[in-house]
Amino acid sequence: MLFDRPATTNPIDQMKVVGQHITRIDGPKKVTGTATYAYEWNHTNLNVAYGYPVGAGIAKGRISSMDIQAARNAPGVLAVVTAETAGKLSKGKMNAAKLLGGPEISHYHQAIAVVVAETFEQARAAASLIKVDYVRAPGSYDLEAAKDTAKKPEGSEGEDADTSAGNFDKAFAEAAVKFDQTYTTPDQSHAMMEPHSSLAMWDGDEVTVWTSNQMIAWNKSEMAITLGIDPEKVHIMSPFVGGGFGSKLFLRSDAVLAALGAKAAGRPVKLALPRPFVMNNTTHRPATIQRIRIGTTQEGKITAIAHESWNGNLPGGSLETAVAQTRLLYAGENRMTSMRLAALDLPEGNAMRAPGEAPGLMALEIAMDELAEQLNLDPVELRIINDTQVDPEKPERKFSHRQLVECLRRGAETFGWDKRNAETGRVKDGRWMVGMGVAAAFRNNMNMKSGARVRLDSEGVVTVETDMTDIGTGSYTIIAQTAAEMMGVTIDKVAVELGDSRFPASSGSGGQWGGNSSTAGVYAACVALRDAISQKVGFNSADVTFADGQIRSGNRSIALAEAAGKDGVVAEDTIEYGDLAEEMQQSTFGAHFVEVGVDMYTAEIRVRRMLSVCAAGRILNPITARSQVIGAMTMGVGGAFMEELAVDKRRGFFVNHDLAGYEVPVHADIPHQDVIFLDETDPTTSPMKAKGVGELGLCGVAAALSNAVHNATGVRIRDYPVTLDKLLRDMPQVG
Ligand code: MOS
Secondary structure (H helix, E strand, C coil): CEECCCCCCCHHHHCCCCCCCCCCCCHHHHHCCCCCCHHHCCCCCCCCEEEEEEECCCCCEEEEEEECHHHHCCCCEEEEEECCCCCCCCCCCCCCCCCCCCCEECCCCCEEEEEEECCHHHHHHHHCCCEEEEEECCCCCCHHHHHHHCECCCHHHHHCCEEEECCHHHHHHHCCEEEEEEEEECCECCCCCCCCEEEEEEECCEEEEEECCCCHHHHHHHHHHHHCCCHHHEEEECCCCCCCCCCCCCCCHHHHHHHHHHHHHCCCEEEECCHHHHHHHCCEECCEEEEEEEEECCCCCEEEEEEEEEEEECCCCCCCCCCHHHHCCCCCCEEEEEEEEEECCCCCECCCCCCCHHHHHHHHHHHHHHHHHHHCCCHHHHHHHCCCCECCCCCCCEECCCCHHHHHHHHHHHHCHHHCCCCCCCCEECCEEEEEEEEEEEEECCCCCEEEEEEECCCCCEEEECCCCCCCCCHHHHHHHHHHHHHCCCHHHEEEECCECCCCCCCCCCCCCHHHHHHHHHHHHHHHHHHHHHHHHCCCHHHEEEECCEEEECCEEEEHHHHHCCCCEEEEEEEEECCHHHHCECEEEEEEEEEEEEECCCCCEEEEEEEEEEECEECCCHHHHHHHHHHHHHHHHHHHHCCCCCEECCCCEECCCCCCCCCCCCHHHCCCEEEEECCCCCCCCCCCCECCCCCHHHCCHHHHHHHHHHHHHCCCCCECCCCHHHHHHHCCCCC
């Protein structure tokens, strides 16, 4: 199905099942431990052996010698695989560095060997016996120091690095009010619960990998490239994923090492990256330096806005597109954005939840708060008077739907924003200095081609098969709701099978595109199934309805179970997109309101309450969508106050590579969170009229929190995370 015109009325608009508060259909499996995650596959007596990785102990250089003899001779060891013994391996198109390195080393903890043994403990013990000598090469590990060497990347990434409209320099020079500040955001780790894990099994020259991955079709083709085999010989299974946040978009070393280990040992091999590997062996959100300049009239109308961003990466790694939101969020005739990339020898920086906007808004939305203070304007009002309904860089392009102002007004009213004291450091509650903060939320909406197969059987059950993944987001449930709505059955008559590369290729889960795109693919397949059933029973598909488990035409009706017959009916289709997203700008909007307390003696920060108001197209399921936003807001608390991969700038690695040193928020850190969704349907995005929401919830949260700390204390921190040591330097004298 080609989607190239705005959707008109369709069966989804009935909203009998779609849009309803339906709890996760996979929930019982999750809470009873019967949802099988990658490392848990063993129930068919596979005679599994265990793999343990060895990571490079230097960040850059080469291996001069490697002694694996002791490991080979250790108890239970079945195989030791290194780059020397692995045979020809290629680098996947989506990885900056090889997933099995050696002799050249590209980054710290790049995998250089896998040890396979009868038990996990034997594999781990043997791995520790491998002796490696290195010749270290000098590397570059400090973004601040490398900033001046940063360049525009080659190719299309470089072409998109700079944008401009009007004449920024002139307008900024002439502006009545000028603002110019620089912010930094640190390297962050996805810190998902389930580490990267795989079980690989060979059958002749075909390999099956049970893994934990967001994008099955990418994984399959990258695996084929890496091993140098035909993609048709690769079978990927990833039905349950314990969180990804972008770290499982791409093929990673767990899957490659498991496959190599299984080949060498002649046995199925399972391997999970030990937690300390996750931080340095996989990807992370790269640190940024961001300069923001804004010029306004005396009344606060933006006349000039510039956002420049710098990040570093391994050769072949990409830009963090931290200026993305500044191109679209606020009006202003004269503008420029620019991104530059420095070469760093740290592990690869890549997508982490809302890549671009998440760190970009951490900077921009503090800048807006500072500007409001400078103008003596309420920060909500400053954002409202600079709203735009058109793409400010290309004013002939409209937003398909934009309710930023409504989000801000609704949030301000619900939260009690009028009780905020604009003067900082004024509100006290015992030993706590109390402050409120606001930030806009913005994240672009992307739509991806997505396919599905649906089958109606003689019991009247509809089964959906697609290689879509559910990374904790609720894919199983919204896909079941879509099929139930389209076929006129209750949700218990729908079965959903996901995460298998033998199923039609879907959008996968990434960039908050999965919800809208994968259900649109199921919609397309259901349209085909409706036609096939109509034809089979001799009804005219133009005037049939599907309701109450029946197909109806005029005064005739047939139960679906009967229509299916004993062979059932099956249909398959893929939703594909035309140019609508080029003609109109599709984005999602929101507003975050937060209240914090700061201990007036110790500068300890406590979140008191949080509210997010989101406008993101049709909400397919208010329970799963709310849960996405709550999780994202929580991640924003981490971004504001805790999360930072500490870089060893001499040796080139992330020091705090575990969940003891890399802190994330827990329940006790956030007493009260609420989410409001504005009513919205966007017919330009798909027949579902939905948009992404899973990443929107994170965008802007950290800035709102930082702004609240400033409101509480009068101290402005421009280097994340906002921690008490930074605050204490400038905390007001008490008393
Ligand atoms: Mo997302 S960072 O594209 O999983």
